[in-house]
Amino acid sequence: MDFDESSGILKVLGHPVRLQMVSNLMRDECNVGRMVERLGIPQSTVSQHLRILQDRGILRPRKDGVRTCYTVVDARVRMIVEMLEESPVPGSES
Secondary structure, three states: OOHHHHHHHHHHHOOHHHHHHHHHHHHOOOOHHHHHHHHOOOHHHHHHHHHHHHHOOOEEEEEEOOEEEEEEOOHHHHHHHHHHHHOOOOOOOO
């Protein structure tokens, strides 16, 4: 395992907005405008987070007419997010 690479991925996913963006994109490849609506943050902030995810190789952009859609292309990231979504939150058991 490349510990530096793995640590970098976890660091990028450690930001709640980026983790939410990746989770949303795994279900529905969408453009910046839809992400702004879903997350309730400015377009410039969404773009900054997308750039970080893209630079790390987690996302790949795809042109769809005038829109740019993003796809999660890193299988490790998909596995991490899927695992997190399936795991119960500690202390939330009834």
